[in-house]
Amino acid sequence: MTFLNTILLWGAAAFLIPLLIHLLNKRKVVTVRWGAMHLLQEVIRQRKRKWKVEQWLLLAARIAIPIVMALCLARPVLTALRAFGLGKTSLVMLLDDSFSMRAPSAGGSPADRARQDLAQMLEAQPKGSDVQVVLAGGDARRLLDQPTTALDVIPRQLAEMPAQAGPVKVNDAVQTAAAALSKASNGARELAIVSDFQASDWQGVADGAALPALEALLKQEPKPQVTFYRLASDLTENLSIASADLSALVVAEKQPVGLRVRIQNHGKRPWQDVAVHLEADGARLRTSRVSLPPEGESVIAFTHAFDTVGDHSLAVRIEGDSFPDDNAFYSVIQVRNQLNVLLVDGDPSDEPLGGAADFLELALTPYQAAENATLKDLIRITKIDARRFRDDDLKGKEVVVLADVERIRSNLSALEKFVKAGGGLIVFAGPHSDVDWYNRDFFRKGEGLFPTSVKGLQRSASSAAPARILQQRLTHPATIYFNDARGGRLQEAEFQSWWEFEASAGAKPILQLDRGMPLFIEKAHERGRVIAAATTADAEWSNLPLQPFFVPLMQRLVTYLATQSTLSAWDRVGEPLRVVMGRERVGVEYTLRDPTGQAEALKVRPDADKAILESKPIAAPGIYKLTQGTETRLLAYNLDPDESNLAPLPADKVQAIAERHQASFVDSLDSWQKLDRTRRHGSELWQPFLMALLGLLFLEVLLQQRIAKG
DSSP states (O other), X not given: OEESSGGGGGGGGGGHHHHHHHHHTOOOOOOOOOGGGGGTHHHHHHHXXXXXXXXXXXHHHHHHHHHHHHHHHTOEEOOGGGGGTOSSXXXXXXXXXXXXXXXXXXXXXXXXXXXXXXXXXXXXXXXXXXEEEEEOXXXXXXXXXXXXSOTTXXXXXXXXXXXXXXXXXXXXXXXXXXXXXXXXXXXXXXXXXXXXXXXXHHHHHXXXXXXXXXXXXXXXXXXXXXXXXXXXXXXXXXXXXXXXXXXXXXXXXXXXXXXXXXXXEOSSSOXXXXXXXXXXXXXXXXXXXXXXXXXXXXXXXXXXXXXXXXXXXXXXXXXXXXXXXXXXXXXXXXXXXXXXXXXXXXXXXXXXXXXXXXXXXXXXXXXXXXXXXXXXXXXXXXXXXXXXXXXXXXXXXXXXXXXXXXXXXTTHHHHHHHHHTTOEEEXXXXXXXXXXXXXXXXXXXXXXXXXXXXXXXXXXXXXXXXXXXXXXXOOSTTTGGGGSGGGOOGGGOOBXXXXXXXXXXXXXXXXXXXXXXXXXXXXXXXXXXXXXXXXXXXXXSBSGGGSTTHHHHHHHHHHHHHHTTSOOSOEETTSEXXXXXXXXXXXXXXEEEOTTOOEEEEEOEEETTEEEEEEEEOOSOEEEEEEETTEEXXXXXXXXXXXXXXXXXXXXXXXXXHHXXXXXXXOSHHHHHHHHXXXXXXXBOHHHHHHHHHHHXXXXXXXXXXXXXX
16 A cells, blocks of 8 residues: 555654543542442442443544544555556557647647646656557657657657648547557556547547447457547637639649639637738739638639749738638649640541530630630640541640540550550540440450440430439549539539449549439549540530530649649648659659758659659648759648637547547546556545544544543
8 A cells, every 4th residue: 555645644643642641631549448338349340440441442542533534634545456567557648749739728739738748647657667659640650669668758759740730530540559559568558549639530439430449459458548638729719721722723824823712710700801812932912801700601712824834832821810820721833835635536527516526625725716815725636536546646645535436446555555654534435435345445344444344325314304413522633623603513514315334443433423323433544544424525415515614624634634643733731742753763862842941852762663752741731842953843732621620529528439438538637647546556545544534533422422421
């Protein structure tokens, strides 16, 4: 047994007080003999013996009272569990270092308080304990290669580690922590999940979603102790830029690019006249102002044209709230002289807009067809008859479009090499397409270029409503622009006929019909990609080419394929830079500079029959520069917009999650320390001592009254 307040044990010395009083008050007896005394001798002898017993009991009770009171105040705890190996502990701290943990608060941000509490928690670990820290922001990662018993190293390592942004992938993070805990060297093992428990990360778990990694962890032997440590944040007001959609990923010189910005208010108060700044290549161009209702949003649009070829940065920034980390959104615009596209027409015609590819030609080169146009087209079209398609036609091209092509004969292998080397391919269906050849030779059981097999031709009955594009949140880089109706209402297109695609591994839908079938589907082939359309490129099966959004949709699909093997407009923080290159680039060194100017050296490494350039996970939003020799590319990284909603799960919901998984819940360092003492030493025993004290007081009063009655 040990005591938490050892100094109070000195209070037990108070037992000397009743003992001294007893000794000083002992009566001096004077014997007086008288005649009838012999008749009372036996009664007196019996009464005297009983009185002495009661006196000794009273003295013992009075001596015991201060001793028991001192023991109670000293808070004794049972230390017998140390004999079973629970002195040294293997502790894994699952520390949330995501964006929301940096929210300013009166007592410091949750991240600051987490580091302070962690330092004190480490100091309380028994000598010889080992500790590992798993950081959970974005992709979970270990702070140290191996658990360490040098616990003073951990706070220094945490101070040097850049904070990540990005949602906490709860199950993946717990799985990483469980893997670290499974290699623990001590019998006593603990997992502490330290987080602000942001609702956007944990709501699914709170609603009953399973945590398979935690359930598997609790089945380990010996069973580890799990604690949910909630760090509260009092920041409730926050503004953020939720998205900034570009009208084009790649533009020509002096061609204006549109930027539609969605600004969100996550708090309960309205905001008036919030300044919104547009910046290009780091220079502020102009400022507009918006007002935001409580828990509402506002949309504002900008346009800008660049004069020179190359990569250019375009950023939007707001100001006004106390948490500026999510007040900017960055994009990279590629300004090119031209994109070279080969348009293969499977059904050419001399009639205006009568050929299978005529609408496409008009959509991809609108300025060429317009009279007195002052702007030039980014895309340069080479249009050929499918019957005259030769291997040499692929030279210098970045994208090939097949429109209602019956079949590709001798040059299919050349087209495959073109795509695998980084080229893009779009294939439109049509009445002249040989479905059997597409399935047998073009799809080739998943080994060919075509993303999927064709189940057959579907038609909308004459009496039924035509099929339409399914209204849903679009996530593909070529279609996110159409999430706002001002980019075009995709649902206005009507489809009378379409190909029904089979499900295929690796093929991902871009747009879907409301009949539950994909309209556009995409599949990667090494460095290139193929997009298959279930409809025609002309107006034979649908009125899609007649819609105003057909021009931006086709241009975005083509520019996406032409640039997807290089770099995108922006990526999310927490993900590494990863560029696929030709194998001839293996060993080439690049330099990656972050927004503060810090440089990281990268080397292209081999990966099967290609090469990969990969960095560490990107830690902060902003514009990055990737340099090799005289070549410089810009990269933009932004926060996940879900991270800007700082609302945490209420404490009772976090506690409910903990109870559901047989874990403990604490919300302060004091409650952690109390729980830790109980686990390591056993339960405190002051309650039994308090009951004993009350019993002694009752006994003392009872004896006093009995003795007084004689």
